[in-house]
Amino acid sequence: MKKSKILMLLPAFLLVGCAKSINKEDAQAKAKEINEYQEQHPITEFKFETYSLTQEDDEKEEETSSYEFSEEKVYFHIKTEDAHVYAYKQESKYYVINAEAKQYYEFGEEAKATFDSMIAGQKTQIASSFSGMARADIDALLTQYVRVPDAEVKYSTKGDGSLIVEASYKGSEGGATGELSAKVVWDKYYPTEMSVKVNSSGEGHSFKSEMSVKFEYSVNPSYVDLSSYTKISN
Secondary structure: OOOOOOOOOOOOOOOOOOOEEEOHHHHHHHHHHHHHHHHHOOOOEEEEEEEEEEEEOOEEEEEEEEEEEEOOOOEEEEEOOOOEEEEEEEOOEEEEEEOOOOEEEEEOHHHHHHHHHHHHHHHHHHHHHHHHHHOOOHHHHHHHOOOOOOOEEEEEEOOOOOEEEEEEEEEEEOOEEEEEEEEEEEEOOEEEEEEEEEEEEEOOEEEEEEEEEEEEOOOOOOOOOHHHOEEOOO
16 A cells, blocks of 8 residues: 555644644744743753554554653663663662663762763763753654644644644545644743644555653652662672
8 A cells, every 4th residue: 555645644742721822923932932941941850751652554562661860869760662770879879770680780989980971871862852852843843743734733822931832634635534633832941741643544554653742840769679689790
C-alpha cells in the first residue's frame, strides 16, 4: 500500500484550558517572550515522563520513560526501555547506580570529579532533550509534526508566560481516512504537558500513533537500597 500523507502523520503536541484566542502573530510574540525568559531563568530541576504508542495493523509498540534531574539536590535518574540509572549524593557519598545490573560505584568527596565525569554525557543528553521540548518554536513544531497542509491550527493564551497551540485534522484521501489532534502548552514560561493522537485507515490497513509528555518542576529524590547490589571497584 502506498503511504499517503494521512498515513505519514507524525507526532505533534497538546494542551487544554480556558484561554483567550489569539492569532499567529500574537502567538509568535508569546513564543518570543517565553524563549527570552527561559534564557534568563534556566531550569536546574525538572522531571518529565513520556509515553509513546505506535500500532500498524496488528503490530504494536509501546514505550514509557521517565527523567529526573536536580542540580541543587545532586540527583539524576533515568528509566527507559534500555536503561535504568541513578546518580546522586547521599550524606557524604556519591553514587552511580545501574539498577538493571544491580551494580553501583561509590565515591567520596575527594573523587567527586570522577562522579561528575561518569554522568556528564547523560546529563548533557537529558538537558538537551528537555530544552528541545521547552523552547517555543511554532513554525518548527508545525513543520516537523503537523504534516497536513490543511490542518486547523488554533492559538490561545492565559496571560504572561502562557501559550497554547492546538492542531486538528480530519479528512480522506485516495480511499484512506485520517484524524489528527495535537496540542502543546507552556504555562509560567515552561511546558507543562504535550500530546498527540493520530489515526488513519484505508485499503485494509490501519495506523495509530500516540505520544504524551508530562512535566514537573520539583524532584523528590528516591534512594536505592544497595544491600543486594554489587559494588564495583573504582
